[in-house]
Amino acid sequence: MIKGIRHTGLVVSNLNKSIYFFKKILGFKIFKHMDENGEFVETILNLKNVKLTTVKLKSKNGQMIELLRFHNIRKDKSKIKIFSQGLTHISFDVDNINKTYNLLKKNNCKFLSKPKVNDDKTAKVVFCKGPDNFFLELVQILK
Secondary structure, three states, X not given: OOOOOOOEEEEXXXXXXXXXXXXXXXXXXXXXXXXXXXXXXXXXXXXXOOOEEEEEEEOOOOOEEXXXXXXXXXXXXXXXXXXOOOOOEEEEEOOOHHHHHHHHHHOOOEEOOOOEEOOOOOEEEEEEXXXXXXXXXXXXXXX
C-alpha cells in the first residue's frame, strides 16, 4: 500500500532562519517554494482563511523536508521533549559526524551530548535541536 515516505513537514516560526539552516548549513537545495491559500488548502487542512508558505527542500539523495509557515494562525509555544509522545525527531545519515557536529555547534545548535558510538559499534550518533525547537538525530554508519 505505502510506496515510500514523501517528505517530513516542519511547522516553523521563522521561515528564513529555517531555510538558512537546511540550505546553507545542512546542504539541502530548494525544490519548491509556494504561497498557499484558498479552497484546496483550507479543505485539506480543515482551516478557514489560512495563509501558508511552504518550502520543500531536497537532500543530495532526494529526501525531502517541507517547511510550513502559517502566517495568520496563533502559535502553540509548547515545547517538545526528546521523550514526548508522537513525532520527536528527524534522523539524518552523515558522512562525517564530527565535522557536522562542529559545523552545527559553530552555528549555535544546542546538542544533548557529544557524538557517541552505539553499543554494537555500528554507528556514531548525536542529537541536537534545530530551529523552532525540533530535534535532529545525526548518524554516521561505521564501517
